[in-house]
Amino acid sequence: MQVLCWQWAVWYVVIMPSLAAATPANQGLAWQLSGLSVQSHQTGVSVGINSLSWQDLHVINTIEYNCPGVLLVYPRHHCGQVQLSFNYGGQDYQANLSSTFDFARNDWQLMLSTQDEQLSLSLTSDQPIGKLQFSQLKLDNIFSQLLPATKVPDLGATALDGVILLDLDKLQLSAPEAIVFNGVSYEYSDDVIVAELAGEMVFELDIRQQHLSYEIALNAGEMLLNEVYVDFSAYPVTVKGTVAWQGDGWYLVSTEIVNQQSLVLNAAFSINEAWQWRAPHVVVSVTDSHHFNQQILSSVLGIYGFGNSGMSGQFTLTLATEKQSFDHWTVEFNDYYFLNERRKIATEALYGLIDWRLHQTSKDSTLRWQNLLLAGLPIAESGIKFNVSKDQLHFIGSQHLPVFNGAIELQELKLGALFSDSIEMSLNASILPISLKLITEKMGWPVMAGSISGNIPGMVKQGSVIRFLGALDLQVFEGEMLIDNLSLERLFGVAPVIAADVKFNGFDLSLLTETFGFGLITGKLSGVIDDLRITNWKTDRLDAEVYTVKTKGIKQTISQRAIDNISSLGGIKGAISKTFLRFFDDFRYQKIKLSCKLHNSVCQIGGLKNQSNQFVIVEGGGIPKINIVGYVRSINWEEFVSRLLNANYDN
Amino acid sequence: MKKWYKSLLIGSFVFVAACVTINVYFPAAEVDSAAEKIVKDILQEEPVNGENDQSSLFNGNSVRRMAHRMNPLNWLIASAHAQQADITLSSPAINELTTKLKNRFNDALKTHLDNNVVGFTNDGLVEIVDAGQLGLKDRQTVKKLVADENRDRVALYREMAIANNHPEWEEQITNAFVKQWIQQAKAGWSYQNAAGQWVKK
Known part of the structure; x- marks a missing residue:
């Protein structure tokens, strides 16, 4: 073994200045080396370095350079099969190295590669740029090998292909050409996960300026962010932005996420090394809500019970920070359409801006639409102006909402404690006469004459129940109907309920019976429907009683057909039509009374002179005197309604 | 005198x-007894003598x-x-809600109860216990399922109270259902005990 101690000086003189030159001038001699030994023997060349450090920050120990074969060391050395080993951070590493040193020309080239050849680093003396090349580089291997003591996130089977340039002069890292990645997976929790992300990225990192710019194209993989699921193969996005040093340990992150067809999301926030963040500002512009809904929003709305909603048009959501994160929201609609048939909600050509601030007074908000459908109530082209600040909302001025040929006038609406279970409400509204004909036509009910009008002096909300104070007054069938104790429950939720107590007076029976095609009855009808409860647009419960009221100047007659039909309600079939009385067209009566207590889908039916198993529905008057007595006290509600509404049934 | x-x-x-x-x-x-009958009907238990x-x-x-x-x-x-304690089990609302609950149980909920994805809570509702075995899209679907089920259950308890002319009984009726859901849960299903811990039956 020959020990060539004189070469120590050569290496120190030739190599170290080259490396030092690649470091910032103000850093002084960045590289330091100690314990160098060079040995040349018949089986090869060995170089040993006890310690090599850069600015005392990164120390590489026990560097062993072994090149097989008899090779010239000086003045020119080249070895393509160097086995390199060293210790960094307490961990031993081995790598392949191809090296060329021309000491006479002060020129060298190094190409370091991992033994599996996934990663290689090329350095030359003619330019201070290292070229890091990787092929199907497994990121978890790199992290576990290079940063064994550091807790790094588990990124799954992330593999990278591409080139990164390291400019030692400028201290910059960059990937000017796309780095292709795939298999990126990360699970923060059951609800925050990315899986098998794939795409391309370019970036530029200025270490001195602490500035990073990046652009990532994601075109495969999935993400679950709480309720939001994204399949990037169906919804590819481009993420680009910067991370810049702000001072005092904070970085400013600005990013833009774009889907070519439907989304532009801009976000900015500050973050520190402890991953704390502040002052977030997010603007989500949905440029094609139909596409965005199909790909992203529909499944989120489904969780909140609004699945199968359709939409189109544009909207922009801004989440800003004033005193605390996201305490200022705005939503702007631009020609926005929405439809949920099940919930009977729709809007056409919606425009306007909603502004909400948590800690201070917001700007006034306005919404205008061409058509609006709320729980089946159609509101024609109009708009509202309101202010929503903190947990309060109030309408500004009187709002006129046209409904068919009438309107709902909202003189005042104030809502308080918006984020609590018990929303405080103060309402002063009136219904200007709306034609019942138009309402019943729209609902597909038998067409009724008359109108609906009334005052709603207030309402309260407790949990999912909205109770109206005051009563609605309907002018219908030339009589009056009063709807009291009106309440709505789960109006936009599962099995919506409408409950009320109803009283009516002086209905013209001829109009009523003509409307339902029941068979003509003349006279005046009054009644009460207590505890009416309509669930899912079907009558669930009621305690009703309707009866005729003798009125001066009003004839009380009942047609043969009506008698047959009423008889059937009480369980008697063909009462008149099968007897000689069928030759009479109509008959006079003293009183008609019918009651129904509906519970559990069964109607306990009654009338006049109720006894255990019989009751009188029609008490006749004059000659011939027809009394209709019922003997069936319990009747299936569905059947009852069917008979009541279907005048053409055949006995 | x-x-x-x-x-x-x-x-x-x-x-x-x-x-x-x-x-x-x-x-x-x-x-x-009324809750027992309704829960049995929803969970499709065989009639008991x-x-x-x-x-x-x-x-x-x-x-x-x-x-x-x-x-x-x-x-x-x-x-x-x-007062004659004759509990009403039927009304258009109750019938519709129990039909919805029954259909939902057969269509999807039973599978998730069998797999312990969903369990019965101690307030008469259902909740996701462990969605780890599901894909991301399915997790969102289960969220909707749970939300729908809970809306219907809350409405059912209220409608039961109203059908019996005692809206103020809603809480007691809910408690009766809590007992029945847990009693009639199949072996292996998850439910929340009074202390709020999830246990398997």
Whole structure:
């Protein structure tokens, strides 16, 4: 073994200045080396370095350079099969190295590669740029090998292909050409996960300026962010932005996420090394809500019970920070359409801006639409102006909402404690006469004459129940109907309920019976429907009683057909039509009374002179005197309604 | 003096007869039974021969009713509202909700209960216990399933209370269902015990 101690000086003189030159001038001699030994023997060349450090920050120990074969060391050395080993951070590493040193020309080239050849680093003396090349580089291997003591996130089977340039002069890292990645997976929790992300990225990192710019194209993989699921193969996005040093340990992150067809999301926030963040500002512009809904929003709305909603048009959501994160929201609609048939909600050509601030007074908000459908109530082209600040909302001025040929006038609406279970409400509204004909036509009910009008002096909300104070007054069938104790429950939720107590007076029976095609009855009808409860647009419960009221100047007659039909309600079939009385067209009566207590889908039916198993529905008057007595006290509600509404049934 | 005694006696009878007892109680056993039937229907249990169950003859309510009848005071005191604990199990809303719950159970929920992805909570609802075995898209689907199921369950408990003319019973009815969901859970299903811990049956 020959020990060539004189070469120590050569290496120190030739190599170290080259490396030092690649470091910032103000850093002084960045590289330091100690314990160098060079040995040349018949089986090869060995170089040993006890310690090599850069600015005392990164120390590489026990560097062993072994090149097989008899090779010239000086003045020119080249070895393509160097086995390199060293210790960094307490961990031993081995790598392949191809090296060329021309000491006479002060020129060298190094190409370091991992033994599996996934990663290689090329350095030359003619330019201070290292070229890091990787092929199907497994990121978890790199992290576990290079940063064994550091807790790094588990990124799954992330593999990278591409080139990164390291400019030692400028201290910059960059990937000017796309780095292709795939298999990126990360699970923060059951609800925050990315899986098998794939795409391309370019970036530029200025270490001195602490500035990073990046652009990532994601075109495969999935993400679950709480309720939001994204399949990037169906919804590819481009993420680009910067991370810049702000001072005092904070970085400013600005990013833009774009889907070519439907989304532009801009976000900015500050973050520190402890991953704390502040002052977030997010603007989500949905440029094609139909596409965005199909790909992203529909499944989120489904969780909140609004699945199968359709939409189109544009909207922009801004989440800003004033005193605390996201305490200022705005939503702007631009020609926005929405439809949920099940919930009977729709809007056409919606425009306007909603502004909400948590800690201070917001700007006034306005919404205008061409058509609006709320729980089946159609509101024609109009708009509202309101202010929503903190947990309060109030309408500004009187709002006129046209409904068919009438309107709902909202003189005042104030809502308080918006984020609590018990929303405080103060309402002063009136219904200007709306034609019942138009309402019943729209609902597909038998067409009724008359109108609906009334005052709603207030309402309260407790949990999912909205109770109206005051009563609605309907002018219908030339009589009056009063709807009291009106309440709505789960109006936009599962099995919506409408409950009320109803009283009516002086209905013209001829109009009523003509409307339902029941068979003509003349006279005046009054009644009460207590505890009416309509669930899912079907009558669930009621305690009703309707009866005729003798009125001066009003004839009380009942047609043969009506008698047959009423008889059937009480369980008697063909009462008149099968007897000689069928030759009479109509008959006079003293009183008609019918009651129904509906519970559990069964109607306990009654009338006049109720006894255990019989009751009188029609008490006749004059000659011939027809009394209709019922003997069936319990009747299936569905059947009852069917008979009541279907005048053409055949006995 | 005799008149005075007679008046006192008659007065006492009138006073006693005028007393009205109003018995209002939450029919726990009946509601349990109603919840049991509904849960059994939803979970599609085979019918159990419970009609001749001797134990029901000696349950708390039967004994209480018997004692009430044997109390001589009750022969004198009119029972104006000795409430018959006849729990309503059916209404259009209840029927629709139980049908939805049943369909959902068969379509998807049962599989997730079998696989311990979803479990019964101690407040009568369901919750995701472990979604780790699911893909991301399926996790979102299960979130929707759980949200839908819970909306329907909350509505069912309320509708049960309303159908029985006692909206204030909602909490007790919910508790009866909590008991039944857990009692009728299949072996291996997850449920939340009173302390909030998830355990397997």
